[in-house]
Amino acid sequence: MVRVVRVLSVLVLLSVAGCGGPGEGARPSAPSEASGTTTPSASPAPPAPATPDPSPGPTTSEGTVTPSPRPAPSDIDELLEKMTLEEKVGQIIMVGVPVTGELETPAAVIRDHHVANVFLHGRTEAGQAPMRELVDEVTAVGAAANPRDPLMLVATDQEGGLVQVLRGPGFSEIPSAVEQAELSPGELRREARRWGQELADVGVNLNLAPVADVVSRETAASNEPIGAIQRNYGFTLRSVTEGSVAFGAGMRASGVATTPKHFPGLGLTLGNTDTAAKVVDTVTGRDAKSVRAFRGNVEAGAEFVMMSSAYYELIDARNPALFSPAMVRLLRKDLGFDGVVMTDDVSAAAAVQPWPAGERAVRAVEAGVDLVLASADPTTAGPMAEALVTRAKSDPRFADRIDEAAARVLRAKSALG
Template sequence: MTPTSRWTTAVLTTAVLALAACSTPGTTPTPSAGPWESSAGPTPSGTPSASPRPSPSPTPSASSTPGAAAEGRTDADDALAGMPLEEKVGQLLVVGAPVAEGGVHAPTRTAVVDHHVGNVFLHGRSEAGLAATRELVDAYRALAPSSAPPMLVATDQEGGAVQVLRGAGFSEIPAATRQATWPRARLERLATRWGTELADAGVDLNLAPVMDLVPAGNQQANAPIGYFSRNYGNTARSVVDGATAFSAGMQSAGVEPVIKHFPGLGRVTENTDTTASVVDDTITAGSKDVEVFAAGIDAGARFVMLSNAVYSRIDPDQQATFSPAVVAILRDDLAFDGVVMTDDVSAAAAVDDVAPADRAVAAVEAGVDLVLASADPSVVPAMADALVERAREDPEFAAQVDASVARVLAAKAD
């Protein structure tokens, strides 16, 4: 993943012992032939044949319960105890870094330098190409002290309308609906190429693929996903086969995919980035929408992004990103012990009724490990300060912070 030579080896090791992004497209995509098409032969028709795997049975995990650890102290306990609280909190935040500026963004610099934020998200749209992107990534990584854990650098490189990085060195990636028509082997091969481009640019976390299950009858009405052709077809089979092939290619290139937006945005008609009070009144813990994510986890996903919608049949009182009940489905029902992250909670209309500082606290309190503040980096200082203050006042919350930091550090060590 990221280079680890700048980080103390002992911290990497003990983090492992402790455990055993979204861009809103601005235009309707119009897929056309590009380098992905001409270099890989003709596009066959038909739908992928793989079927979703059943949800794994719940298994106890130390990381499933905040603060859980083996009886007695461990090296990991000592490592976390030796990390100042402000630095721990910094590991739980992902700050946006606008790519259109072509240089280090002042609010992002403040977040990294003054608030110890350990992860950045390349936000917006760029035609600068791979070499310029690598220079930008290196500039952000240089802001962190050499003793800090490696910085995760993320972006949104789904394809179609949602492709942050373009220009020389980056392929033109088609929309997911197009990718879903290819045989699995071809999609995995091309995803490996796209992932290699990201890795060469210094990016190690791709906030893709979309695993939302969009019914065929809701394709155009589904504002966040279907309208922009971000879904891998309209059946659980096609979504699982396409998304896991994309993920496998990314992982082969050394880039971790983030499957999203749990427990699913395929049945709503409004976009949580631009609309308040988006409610799904269909999905339950046992829906096919959740089974699709279970298959993604079973296939090796280590990061899952939550939706900003409300799911009235799971938790009618709060958005998924603030919901312990939604996170519990991941941790308990699906036995997911990886990293859970929010969608953007810095500027999304769906969370606008909650102050930015309170958004960060509510997300971590729900069991989230990474809080994404991509569209508006200026809110990160308030988020960091609020997390530190709450952890100082509340030992139980401080234990949740430690558990989340341990999962993030373990992911960085992998």
């Protein structure tokens, strides 16, 4: 049984969602040796032989399964054929793991539902060593739950400024995007590579950044989710594109995949989807500046894109972007994106509360999304997995959509490291 993990000695500052703004409360300090705080033990990843085998590894004398090495991209179709429906569904869910406190809830979700991706949630100033131990512990749970493909996506929010989950010894204090935009693209790329290496050093392989939303200088102060807290790379299409692309290039150079967000843009809204039930954008269309900024990131090689939870009247007035087939088509067909499309947090965000947890996951996947993020409230991930399995068992077309989404996630994983 996975023990309780207490990485920090004081209360954590929790962020509201997987990509949201700053949380509330005081930042924790790093634990001391005399505090009685426990940290998880490290679990080394299994070595990869020359010829990957996507079938489960041999059973040991203790009855546990030794995980097989992750597959090469050419083996993805073969791997999918061997996976159960439940294993496929686990590939398209990402569950939140607190950077302090107990690990039992997300660990149980990972074990029970084969969840293959985690998001480091909250705020910590503990530094690299405790975070490396935490990542080792949770990925060991994931490898045991998914022996056919033991590699997990380990994500966090490391934008800079007020949105930086990991701080303390070994982590830089990353400036806000507004400040980053003052650097030349070359300088920012070099800095982002260093920040990305700090993530890679603790086992994080996916950063839910950069923000590619275009904010108007005149309305920035009233743009609650982005402009008001300086998450934007300046105020022009050029500065946002150059800054977000440079940040992404630096991260990828360190081996960390990136997730431009929040498509098709949150820079012109007044409300915050984390805290407001329905945020509506009445001006962003298919050729908006923000859409063009995302195009720049897609063309530069972004592996993931995060969908907004707002409504966009000029594109699809009936559905929030993360439930909108029209919005996914815009990203796929008009921008040519063939990577992983993921949701913003659909566990605790106010924007998705009108729908039960399971229905949120089904609606997103049905719309064409590949990865469902349940970051702030890990208890919702189980009902989401169950709803996806139930729908796929009764709907062959939806089962095919599960296969398509799982294949994209597996291919993205196979390209890492």
